[in-house]
Amino acid sequence: MTHLSENKILEKLQSIENEIKVIKNGNILTLIEEEKFTSFFIWIGAISIIIIFSYYLNINEESNFFRIFLFWGSVGGKIILSILILNYIFRFHFVEYFFNLKFTKLISGLIFSAIILYSNSKASILLNDIFHISATNFPYSLTFTTALYSINYISNTFFIIAFFPLIFLATLEINYYVNEKKIQSSKNIWIIIILIFSLLFTLGLQNREFSDNSIRYKAYQLALMMDFDSKNSCEGIPNNLSVAYIGSNQQKVIINPYISENNKPLNFEDFLMNSKNNSINLLFPIQPCINNIKINTPPNT
Numbered sequence: 001m002t003h004l005s006e007n008k009i010l011e012k013l014q015s016i017e018n019e020i021k022v023i024k025n026g027n028i029l030t031l032i033e034e035e036k037f038t039s040f041f042i043w044i045g046a047i048s049i050i051i052i053f054s055y056y057l058n059i060n061e062e063s064n065f066f067r068i069f070l071f072w073g074s075v076g077g078k079i080i081l082s083i084l085i086l087n088y089i090f091r092f093h094f095v096e097y098f099f100n101l102k103f104t105k106l107i108s109g110l111i112f113s114a115i116i117l118y119s120n121s122k123a124s125i126l127l128n129d130i131f132h133i134s135a136t137n138f139p140y141s142l143t144f145t146t147a148l149y150s151i152n153y154i155s156n157t158f159f160i161i162a163f164f165p166l167i168f169l170a171t172l173e174i175n176y177y178v179n180e181k182k183i184q185s186s187k188n189i190w191i192i193i194i195l196i197f198s199l200l201f202t203l204g205l206q207n208r209e210f211s212d213n214s215i216r217y218k219a220y221q222l223a224l225m226m227d228f229d230s231k232n233s234c235e236g237i238p239n240n241l242s243v244a245y246i247g248s249n250q251q252k253v254i255i256n257p258y259i260s261e262n263n264k265p266l267n268f269e270d271f272l273m274n275s276k277n278n279s280i281n282l283l284f285p286i287q288p289c290i291n292n293i294k295i296n297t298p299p300n301t
Contacts (some may be wrong), residue, residue, distance in 0.1 A: 037091070038187050041084050045194040048077035052201060078205070081198045085162050088191070092165070119149035126219050131284060133254060137246050141222035148218060152210040159202045166195040228256045234289035245289065253289045 055074035058067055089095055098104060123145035127135035135142045169192050176184040183189060208214065228242035234253060237243065243253035 037087070038191070041088055042187060042190045042194070045081060045084055045198075046190075048080050049194065049197050052077045078201055081194070081201070082158060085165075085195065085198055086158075089161060089165055115153050116146070116150055119153065120146045122146075122149050123219065126216060127223065130216070130220055131223070131254060133246055133286070137244055137254070138223045138227040140226035141219055144222050144226075145215065145219040148210060148215050152206060152215070155202050155205055155210065159199060159206075162195060162199055162202075166192060166199065169195070224256055224258075232289070234287075236290065237287065243289070246286065251289055252286055254284050254286050256284060 051070065051073040055067075055070035058070055090099065099108075120142070123142050124135035126145060127138050127142060131138075169188050173184055173188055173192065176182075223244070224242075228244045230242045231239060232241065232243040232253065234243065237253070237255060242256045244256075246252040246254060
């Protein structure tokens, strides 16, 4: 009886020992993964920052292969930095726990959908304000302008989210340096630097590429490039003038009168001046479209 009890105790102790080993091995693997991610974060983040800086240093240079490469590299770098920082934040246990709660993803999805709907409403109002016709007549520019507004609002959220780990890490390092008179972790310093530059780039996006005036001008350019048909089939309107068809029956068109290098769409400054006077639409006349071949030609059977 005593022998059996001792065997059970030994088996129990062996089981506990095995569980402790598993826990230790799991912690070690976790530490290894965290170390890999931190190194990856620093190296890829540093390369992204260098490419973005290189683009801004050459932003006024003539367009060539190198500048085009830097442009797309800077776009990719900003996306990569956002992905890295969001994954870095997700490594905090309380953030991971909060995100894995039942209704967190549902609420996040609803908020994201609300941002898209609100951005679409803003884009519709903007295009209507520029051309004084319904934005539904400009489906492509409406879609892309919605995306621009969405990126702007999401970048605001990203700025707030990334700001907290920056303050947290900076506070830890400053507190440790004050008490110990040395740096706690050089890797944390690099992460702080990357976070600072990422926030600066985000502010730059909001104040430059995605400011209200910039989005307004981009919407105007997108409409001219994507929603105006380069060849029209309306009587009384020269074939070389591009038009956008209005309404479901397309019996009216809004005309883009800019057809040559010397007679081209407004530049950014002129556009803003006319936009403030609410007179952009006066530059784009609306006329009936008579004998529209696009409408009258029966579909192929």
